[in-house]
Amino acid sequence: MNRTRLGFVALIATMACGCASMGVEPWERDILAKDEMQLTTDPIEAGTDDHIYFSKEASSGGRGFGGGGCGCN
């Protein structure tokens, strides 16, 4: 199990330091500033989806915390 855990953390590390050169100038963020370009555009829909899938499947979260908090059976 800790083999996969190491794999994940290594991957994040490469992503993080490999990114120094990538990106845009501060004045080129017009598109990224649009509402529809935010990573979570509809927090309530994301919440209800997380809740439905938490109660119907064995995995949860990923985008944010694990969700749950219910005795959904």
Add this chain to the structure above:
Amino acid sequence: MKKRNTQSVSTALAAATCTLLGSGAPVPVQAQEDPAWNFNTALLYYGEDNSRVNDYSFSILANRLFVDDRVLSMGLTLDTLTGATPNGAIRQDVPQTFTRPSGNAVYTVPAGELPLDDTFHDTRAALTVGWEQPLGRLWKGGVGFSGSKEFDYLHLGINGNIARDFNKRNTTLSAGVSLSRDTWDPVGGAPIPFAPMLDVGATGNKLGTENKDILDIVLGVTQVVSRRMIVQLNYSFSDNSGYLTDPYKFLSLVDGATGDTLTRTPAPGAAGPSHEFRFENRPQARTKHSLYGQTKYYMNGKVLDASYRYMTDDWEIDSHTVDVRLRWPLGESSYLEPHFRFYTQTAADFYRISLVDGVELPAYASSDYRLGEFDATTAGLKFGWKTGSGNEMSVRVETYQQNGTIPPQLLIGNQIGRETYPDLDALIVQFSYRFSR
């Protein structure tokens, strides 16, 4: 000014102005500063086929915006759940009778049908409160509290997160931690692991309440790739410990050769189960790792939102999730958003269809189909539009289908051919309305 009831001056003044100007104002005043409040409300219907679970829920998320991007967010969700869920027993060629969790009544399931517990009725209220603010120019932090109460379940949690921007805000590293304590107070009490289901009135097989603690840690990196594309990668670790069993689920105790559930007769004069059932038992700990990648890509007006999640845990469940949405603008003020999601998972190592009589009990066992092996697909469409005064409404309709397979080696004797994975076909309809004050 003499103490008067409220609004007496302005109402008298409105009348006087009306006579002075010869007419009232055509449209009442609409003046607002930068909106201080953003509201996001939603009504959701989730319904499964053949009278299984139905859920109506109302949610509201209110964000109070303070100067310099400091935000107080408060969320409330109210759910009413009704319908029936599989109770864990296998089908039989004869009717089967079960004792209700309360222990003071029985219910009977016709021959050949998947046994469902139809007493499933619950209302749930969930509350979240959070505060988020910049910490200096490059740091941002937030803390939050969450709580939810059902008839038999209480959740209390706290969480915190912090993020830092690098290289002109193109790269953001974030970390979040959440701690929660949940308490099960099941109807009739939490059953003793592998205890038999007893007659009405007998309570030797039930204990009291149980609780579980959940620690979630999420580490993430968000990277701007280009003017049109942003990518996020999260690693999350989740450690659950304590009572992870479902108190209302149990397994059929079957004959090793025929695979049929052993029959029993209730004590004279009492009502009780017609067959032998043993309450399930799951491990007291579960450690989950997941890797989540999401990208948003802008194609002159259209926005692609694609994400992939890989999860693995020490219950030997591996899952892959792919989620793709494409927001398609229709003119200036409305959009269409088709949504497709594919999910697949392997079974937990202690997932089984039934317990075999006369064989030593396993350490853990559950026949909860959600721990089984299945694929699920969600396909839907969302239509959103901006109303005149700048608020936004949207409606989405989605179908969610689960198709599972029971590994042949888990089936014994007559179970083969009779026991099939309980496929699920559900409809999700949600209406949401966002406005600011």
Add this chain to the structure above:
Amino acid sequence: MAGGGATREVRIEAGRGCLIGQFSAMASPCEILVETSDVDEARQLSELAAAEAWRVEDKFSRYAKDNIIARINSAAGDSIDVDAETASLLDFGNTLYELSDGRFDITSGVLREVWTFDGGDRLPSKEAVKSVLLRVGWHRVDWQSPTLRMEVGMEIDFGGIGKEYTVDRVARQLREASTSSALVNFGGDLAVTRPPTQRHGWHVGIETVSAQGPPAEKVIELRAGALATSGDARRFLLRGGIRYSHILDPRSGWPVKRAPHSITVAADTCTQAGMLSTLAMLEGASAELFLRAEGVRHWCRR
């Protein structure tokens, strides 16, 4: 009501995304922002607005020698019959007098004979104030519409009502004359004729005290209705560390104590917004209490 005198002409300027008609009336710069690119329409509406503003100014200015106000204030005790518009303003003044328990009084103009608010520190003597007070008080006036009779030396001044009343009348005429949305702005008292279509709302900057710190310039987005501001940071007296606002309580003849520097109110019409902000100022220290009790959208600057 301040007098005319400034040259009476209407200029049309190109605003950004709108055309702006500019003229001056009632001693303040007036603007008509019209959501149109058609210069003729903007000119026609601006001239309509200017004509109405100058009409009301000429009719009710206390500087003019030959209007109804001059005839009333020189009646020396005789009764005078007034026209319908003047009668409606007198009725309105009467209602305000009752609503404010005498704090708002259209006969209090004469107090300016003893008070000049120039930031200096010369306060009038008690006796001087007392003697002028003998000629102040709506309760002394015999008003049976359309006939008005006042004691010798008393004067009527529609200064507290005139500008907001004019903004509302202009807004109504522009609403009837055109489907384009327009913002009527007479020196900070403003009204929207109809909700705009090319923008979410007209943006108006006002000086406020934000809850979290120093006075901030706040941007109000006005889709419909009106805003009026009363109080003025520069017209006060300062003596012995005490700041005397130019808002006088007609019952005592002395400035209202601890009145805010300025109050901006949003309401359905400019007249209501103006009156509510004035009544709040007259409340002095409890201005905000009054506005909150009345459930009025307001921004106070202390």
Add this chain to the structure above:
Amino acid sequence: MKHRKSGNHFPGLFPMLVAYLLVTTLANLPQSVFAADFDPDDLAGKVVVLDFWASWCVPCRRSFPWLNTMHDRYADDGLVIVGVNLDLDRAEAERFLSEFPASFRIEYDEPKALAKRFEVIAMPSSYLIGRDGKILEQHLGFKERKQAEYEAAIVSALGQTGSDDE
């Protein structure tokens, strides 16, 4: 008994990484080239506030009312406020200005030469330049609660003590 599904599900992260690398190559677009028609050095002798802004940037929108007030209050004392627009689409800037009119001077830095010369790393960024042309202060972002500090810096740059208001 351990049961594992045969390997027909995704072999881990491969598809995600390929998409990721493919797209980054398309990311760099050609820049349009116009000579910048404004140079702050022409304003020597004046106290200058150079404010880089864009229409889509929310904190920039919040700074406009304050910049207007500063212009109205100190323009006669020798303060020149120049709002340098960095929008990539000029029409967006003009639509913004029709909603949030600016009483101070607006310039357009099409080739972003000025932005690069001042090494703008945040939006908005404002630079307080003394009469001698030296940069006295740089403010990254706009904090509404710091307006008094920003104003104090301008006043001291103008060489005045205390504003004539209260």
